[in-house]
Amino acid sequence: MFLIDELIALLAANLILSQALGTSTMFIAADSKKNMLATSCVITVFTTLSSAAAYFIDSILPSSVSELRLLLYTAVIGVLYIIMLTASYFVGKNWFADFRKYIHVSAFNCAVMGTLFTISGRAAENSSAFDLGWYISSGFEAGIGFIVAALILAAAYRKLNSAKVPASFRGFPAMLVYLGIISMAVYSLK
Amino acid sequence: MNNNKKQLLGGILGDNIVLSGLMVISPVIICGDTLKNAEALVYAFTAITFLSVIISSFVPRKLPYTVKVILYALISALVFIPVELATQEFFPGVIQRIGIYFPLLAVNSLIVFQTEAKFFRMKRLDMIISLVFCIIGFDAVMLITGVLRELFAYGTINNRIVDINTLISGLSQPFGGFVFLGLMCGAYRFIRGLVSKNNEVRSNADVSDR
Amino acid sequence: MLKKARKERLIWLDIMLTLLTLELMSYFYYGMRSVVLAGVCVAVSAAAEFISLRMMNKKFTADDLTCTSDALILALMFPVVMDYKVAALAVLFAIIVAKNVFGGRINMIFSPAAAGYIFVLTSWGRQLLQYTEPYTKTGIFDHPTSLVKSASYIFNTTRVFSHTDFELLLGNFSGPSGSVSVLLLCVAAVVLMMRRSISAGAFIGTVFGTGFFAVVTPVLSSRAASLKYSLVLNMVLFSAIYIVSDVRIAPKRNYYAFFYGLFIGVISYVLVATGVKENAIIIVSVLFTPIALGFKNLEKKIEIAEKEHIEAVTAANADGEEAAAHE
Numbered sequence: 001m002f003l004i005d006e007l008i009a010l011l012a013a014n015l016i017l018s019q020a021l022g023t024s025t026m027f028i029a030a031d032s033k034k035n036m037l038a039t040s041c042v043i044t045v046f047t048t049l050s051s052a053a054a055y056f057i058d059s060i061l062p063s064s065v066s067e068l069r070l071l072l073y074t075a076v077i078g079v080l081y082i083i084m085l086t087a088s089y090f091v092g093k094n095w096f097a098d099f100r101k102y103i104h105v106s107a108f109n110c111a112v113m114g115t116l117f118t119i120s121g122r123a124a125e126n127s128s129a130f131d132l133g134w135y136i137s138s139g140f141e142a143g144i145g146f147i148v149a150a151l152i153l154a155a156a157y158r159k160l161n162s163a164k165v166p167a168s169f170r171g172f173p174a175m176l177v178y179l180g181i182i183s184m185a186v187y188s189l190k
Numbered sequence: 191m192n193n194n195k196k197q198l199l200g201g202i203l204g205d206n207i208v209l210s211g212l213m214v215i216s217p218v219i220i221c222g223d224t225l226k227n228a229e230a231l232v233y234a235f236t237a238i239t240f241l242s243v244i245i246s247s248f249v250p251r252k253l254p255y256t257v258k259v260i261l262y263a264l265i266s267a268l269v270f271i272p273v274e275l276a277t278q279e280f281f282p283g284v285i286q287r288i289g290i291y292f293p294l295l296a297v298n299s300l301i302v303f304q305t306e307a308k309f310f311r312m313k314r315l316d317m318i319i320s321l322v323f324c325i326i327g328f329d330a331v332m333l334i335t336g337v338l339r340e341l342f343a344y345g346t347i348n349n350r351i352v353d354i355n356t357l358i359s360g361l362s363q364p365f366g367g368f369v370f371l372g373l374m375c376g377a378y379r380f381i382r383g384l385v386s387k388n389n390e391v392r393s394n395a396d397v398s399d400r
Numbered sequence: 401m402l403k404k405a406r407k408e409r410l411i412w413l414d415i416m417l418t419l420l421t422l423e424l425m426s427y428f429y430y431g432m433r434s435v436v437l438a439g440v441c442v443a444v445s446a447a448a449e450f451i452s453l454r455m456m457n458k459k460f461t462a463d464d465l466t467c468t469s470d471a472l473i474l475a476l477m478f479p480v481v482m483d484y485k486v487a488a489l490a491v492l493f494a495i496i497v498a499k500n501v502f503g504g505r506i507n508m509i510f511s512p513a514a515a516g517y518i519f520v521l522t523s524w525g526r527q528l529l530q531y532t533e534p535y536t537k538t539g540i541f542d543h544p545t546s547l548v549k550s551a552s553y554i555f556n557t558t559r560v561f562s563h564t565d566f567e568l569l570l571g572n573f574s575g576p577s578g579s580v581s582v583l584l585l586c587v588a589a590v591v592l593m594m595r596r597s598i599s600a601g602a603f604i605g606t607v608f609g610t611g612f613f614a615v616v617t618p619v620l621s622s623r624a625a626s627l628k629y630s631l632v633l634n635m636v637l638f639s640a641i642y643i644v645s646d647v648r649i650a651p652k653r654n655y656y657a658f659f660y661g662l663f664i665g666v667i668s669y670v671l672v673a674t675g676v677k678e679n680a681i682i683i684v685s686v687l688f689t690p691i692a693l694g695f696k697n698l699e700k701k702i703e704i705a706e707k708e709h710i711e712a713v714t715a716a717n718a719d720g721e722e723a724a725a726h727e
Contacts, residue, residue: 005674020220067271067275071268071270074267104256107259109302155694159502164503165507168380169501169502173376174501180367180369183364184518185518185683186365186687187365187522189671189677356483360519
């Protein structure tokens with residue numbers, strides 16, 4: 001029972017379904033199921049690692065210069081972006097050729113940046129949450145939420161892009177309505 | 191309209207960044223529930239995007255793609271600082287109203303990806319015209335969404351009460367934004383298809399716009 | 401193809417007959433208002449279906465009448481004193497947004513009735529979850545004088561159900577107009593399962609999942625009472641028949657449909673028991689749409705693999721026979 005309650009809570013806190021963060025990125029990756037799942041996995045890596053970096057930024061940055069937060073987060077993601085590309089290059093050339101497009105899409109978007117700002121905001125509201133472990137776990141949780149949303153979309157992918165869907169709604173508009181109805185169900189659980 | 195004109199002016203109707211490209215949709219879904227929020231987003235988006243793209247156009251094109259993307263993001267993060275300070279000075283309520291979606295506008299796909307894919311392939315004057323129309327396209331969608339959602343969810347327009355006796359409060363929620371935007375995208379494609387009198391071909395192409 | 405179309409119409413007819421029986425019971429308890437509400441829902445659904453089909457350049461055929469059963473399901477889940485405009489909006493949402501945007505009855509993703517119900521729950525939740533007592537007959541255009549919480553809500557919050565078993569069987573307690581008549585629902589379930597008009601696997605799975613958890617982790621000191629109330633309150637039985645077991649939504653194979661229903665039953669039971677979420681089964685059934693779609697994708701892959709296997713075996717046999725003939 002506890003596990004089911006936790007799962008429901010995780011679903012209710014899903015960044016895509018509750019805050020629409022990273023929806024555009026999801027749609028960019030929506031060319032195929034494989035792209036969608038791979039992108040969401042790379043985004044999870046980004047959210048987890050950049051959350052750890054965000055912890056250090058938040059602990060160093062004085063509140064009087066909070067305008068610099070975005071710049072520092074962007075710099076951190078930029079560094080991570082280069083590290084990820086370099087690492088995948090050394091893993092194997094074929095793998096790099098196949099994988100780099102996911103890294104390009106996953107670096108700068110609302111999913112990653114939104115996660116950092118959401119976590120930072122929550123930590124500012126609740127000082128007991130200001131802890132490296134909490135930042136990392138929150139970043140990872142957000143990434144998992146993105147994967148869950150990708151799976152939800154992937155399950156209906158064929159139907160949403162089917163020729164049976166009216167031409168005007170086929171693809172993205174149908175995906176938006178589909179996510180909207182799922183989001184509505186999640187909202188009504190709260 | 192010839193192709194060149196279409197490319198320049200298409201940002202409003204023919205190739206709207208929100209309704210056709212599905213870019214920058216998170217703020218529309220979440221913050222587009224009132225006209226006041228919509229106005230705040232319009233201001234922030236216009237200022238950040240216009241300045242960032244113009245400044246980014248001076249980045250040397252010979253640099254590797256990854257470096258350029260990082261530079262574009264850093265430039266827009268830098269542009270965000272004066273825009274935020276100006277906002278605090280002249281429009282004090284805006285930041286509170288749109289919350290985290292204000293800084294998120296700095297990493298929108300129009301700045302990070304479209305610059306490289308579309309704008310920097312044009313001559314500078316053409317780029318500015320096209321950019322302005324793309325921004326106007328976003329602003330128009332944002333304002334229409336704000337007005338309609340506020341009207342049907344709260345029964346007001348710009349906080350002034352309008353006589354509507356059955357309100358759909360769910361429209362103000364994120365799921366309402368998803369559904370509303372989905373329906374708006376469908377209606378936009380339907381109308382665009384009617385205008386181009388080639389509904390089937392155009393809409394089929396839209397399935398994979400990118 | 402003809403056989404399939406015929407079957408679709410027969411399913412609709414079966415479902416409509418059982419729904420009309422429930423509507424009759426509702427008329428008996430709540431009077432003409434219940435019939436008018438159902439009429440409004442059905443009329444709006446037919447009009448919405450007709451207009452949206454015209455916009456899709458399709459013809460309205462007898463098969464498209466399935467929209468009326470969705471509308472009737474929605475009407476039976478509402479309190480009889482529901483505002484007609486809200487009911488009409490819910491039906492419009494169900495038929496246009498939750499069904500026809502995705503291609504209509506040939507490409508169903510959500511149960512229209514469940515999506516319509518959640519739409520009302522999120523925007524007019526208070527109105528949706530307040531009911532009149534049975535035998536309180538409100539005029540067609542009158543405003544209700546006294547509204548009460550449903551017996552399900554009272555049970556969820558206090559663990560007390562102050563009605564006899566006989567009243568329970570006949571649906572003589574406050575709640576949605578047509579979804580509380582337990583005896584009729586049981587008969588409908590048996591008839592529809594025997595006529596294969598609902599997914600037996602999904603229905604049994606839902607009942608088993610809810611029942612199993614109600615016995616293992618009872619909400620009352622008596623396990624039998626926990627089982628009884630968990631199955632009949634919170635629209636569990638009604639939803640298990642008309643929403644979870646909808647053949648258009650549930651996986652085709654009973655094996656998969658059973659697990660789909662089982663998950664819905666278990667999770668909705670937990671939500672009711674721990675979160676006091678009234679009628680949680682409808683919300684969970686919408687949330688489990690991707691699971692149903694996942695199962696259907698799996699079924700399709702299995703079908704393709706089976707087909708390929710049969711073709712390969714047939715080809716191998718033919719080759720073998722040819723070789724034997726040569727020898």
